[in-house]
Amino acid sequence: MDLPRLEAILSRYEGESWDLIPVLQDIQDAYSYLPKDELQVVSERLNVPMTQIYSVATFFKMFSLLPKGKHQIKVCLGTTCHLRGGGRVVESLSHRLGVEVGYTTKDMQFSLETVGCLGSCAQAPVMMVDDKYFGRSTVDKVPKILKLYK
């Protein structure tokens, strides 16, 4: 465990139990997931039981207990994207990456997940890789998009 890295995060807060969510957010940002050993330290420092931490970590979609890939792919399956073929985009990505929704590729390059709405319904179907949007993404475009990150 990289304790100094975690200490740097914890030092930004006062160590009270209500700091839990911001601390978890920072860990998620820094590590791209919530590693178990780190959570144990957070539990001791903030005096929050592990069960409470797991409860919070599994409640919010922004947290992940499994290591995430280098690039996060989010495919929108909101109403509009759903109607315009978002499902097919997911299927194609899943097929090409060889990974189920919610998981990460073996080489730890890509994590694939679906989301409720990305707020760009006019561009449907929409997908995101990290913080970049790809509007009107079709099955044809999937290999080109992936190529940018390989």
Added chain:
Amino acid sequence: MVNLTIDGRAIQAPKGKTILEVADANGIFIPRLCYHPALKPIGACRICVVEVKPGPPRPIPACATPVTEGMEVNTTSERLQQIRDELMKLVLINHAMECPICDKGGECELQDLTHALAVEKVDLEAVKLAPNPDYESLFVERHPDRCVTCGRCVHICRDHVGAMGINFMQRGYFTELGSGALPLDCEFCGSCIDICPVGALINKLWKYRARAWEVEKTETACPFCGGGCTYELHTRDGRILRVRNEESILLCSRGRFGFPVVEAPDRLKTPLIKENSNFREATWDEALDLVAAKFKEIAESAGPNAIYGVGSARATNEANYLFQKFFRQGLGSNQLDNPGRYTYIQALRGLAAVFGAPQVSGVEAATTPPQPYQSPLTPGEGAQGSGFPFVLGHFEDLPKADLALVLGADVTPEMPPLGWKLLRALDNENFRLVLANPRGTKFDRYAHLSLRYKPGTERILLAGLFKAFLAANPDWTPAVSAKGLEDFKESFKKVTLKDVAAKTGVDETLIQETAALLAQAQAPAIICGTELLAQDKGEQNALALADLFLLIGKPGTPGSALYPVAEKNNTRGVCEAGVMAEHLPGYGHLEKAARGLPLPEMLDKLEAKDEAAPQALYLLGGDLLRMVPHRSRTEKLLKKVPFLVVQDAFLTDTAKLAQVVLPVAVHAEQEGTFISSDGTLGVLAQALSTNGVRPDWQIIGQLGERLGYKLGASHPKQIFRELAKTSPLWAGLGPKGSYPLMPGEVTGTFVPFEVDLSLPGRRPYTLIVGKALNHSGSFTTHGPEGTLKVTPRAEMLINPDDAKNLGLTDGDPAKITSSQGEISAPVVLAPEMPPGVVFLPEHFAAPPVHLLTLNSNLVRVTIQKG
């Protein structure tokens, strides 16, 4: 009172009650699933919805709606039935229909409710969820696919136990009860099992051993701590199958899972007689004849004082009373004591010095015909009492306190029920918890102030507290009449806060803040534990706390009291029954010249080969070797005693030294009473046959018979009556009642205490010998199926940095050396331990931690890898 109608029936109900409670009280059944009387309303299932006029147009949950004047409640309209039907279908969509193999069958609330609401079919469909069962965890089997997400287990674990071992995971449709990790790592109290309405949480000890309706239920008192819980033993074919507390559901791990100790393979079954340093099995007659003959011989040749008795905090009041009668009336000596001398009696002596010995007046004989285990005395009109028992609190009242100072007690391991009451006190938002302990404990999470002092500096800390308090409140007058305050103030003249802070390691400002909280408190309570009482100057510690209570306490205000932990089930009772060198039963007065030797002095006499040293010891249970400091010395001295008789359920280390061992019945096998830490009378009922062993009182009686003593031991009921007659303090006491029942007039005298540090040795680490949550004395270390599974061995808790410096990691064996001895124990890295302080539990036969101690539960040690 509030007037309302439920289904057209006019009902009067107390204000503040909910519709569901009022309906229950009036025999009107409202279906419910998540509601449980032991918990606050959860309001998760919505099955208990009712229509209320005047009120919102939608149905509202009966469990969470208080009754109001003029309310009209309808519990059975067609709309409600439809809603309930729909809700039940939603609950059942994913419920694993495995009733034939589910252990909850027959006592499943979902089964009953489905039946009561006649839910015929579930015509809904949803994504199947993975069953994710947990068969790995100790004692608890989890089946999330049977869970109805009522939240009862989460609430009882969080709000009542304070363990937070289980919580909601995921959300929405995917919500499941989990711990986040496998297997469970919690207190293993199992309260979640018994509060679960369905079979999502299963008791592994009970699973598949009987159906709920096949068992016999016996209400009895729990023998695993001084908390005085009453529970039901569920037995079948002469075996205990499970233990339940139907009222509050709450039990601790020892209470719920400690019972297999009754069937432990190493239980003694027949008397043992030592011949050529080996034990052989003997008949009762043979063993009792031998003991009687030996006692007679010694009493005749060396006088009755040559036989010394040690009572037991495990044995019933009746056995202990008869034991002292055996000595006092039979032999005619006062040479007896009990092992509480090293802990609880220190508290009693400290309290008595400040608040005086108990005095009761106005007690008269009861006119009603005697009920079993009911005192034949009753507090008459104008009955009154004084002395220290009147400053000891009842647990029921603790939640009424507005401040608790917990000093030197790791509350939950020492006495789980006291911890539950502290959590209730914390419900009150004005309640303040001040926790003073050398190491981190469970209640730190709830404490408003945590004082982490160095081990053994309790009295210095208290002196600082007095100093800060008196400086901030120079004109303070105690709530009760108290003498000697001026002289007492004088005794702190040389104390400076700076010095106190340096010696204790507690910040000056923290001490001042604590003093300020104490001054504001309207109903302050003080809790202290064995960690403080078991020190060589435990009596001084108790004295200092008694002084503090005299200064700030508000006796007479509910909740404001002292709560010293009486560790074992009858630690308080054994003292009250008169098994003390200086007291007759009921703290009856004994002339100084007539008093016997206290236990430590008796050992000193043995060591000095004094003429007054006993030639025979009669031990009523109590593994002295394992529990008394400086084990090697105790062992050497006990070996010197020519004739040692031990009455115990197990062949303990002490029993191994005996010439005769008499096997005794344990709690479930006998009748009798215990006095809990807070003065509650717990009544034992016999649930199992004795299978050849005998209850303590019977053995003492039979021994007395052989010696020609008239002890009158016919039945515990009759012995209790005799004992209660000698104890006016118990006037009016009956089963589950708490004494004293008469008003007390509390007065006190401030007694200066020694402000010093007493910590034997000069080594770098301080070892605290204390209690582990899953064990009660050595009793629970015998049943391999019980709580021994959770805590199978003694592990030394050590600060992670200390461990790193010593080159130790989790599980490594460490060599621990004190001036008295050396032992080896595996280490566990524990961030709650401050640097330089280590902790070991005392319950286990190996390693024998008291090889290290000298005269206290604290000792300085050296630690090495190895």
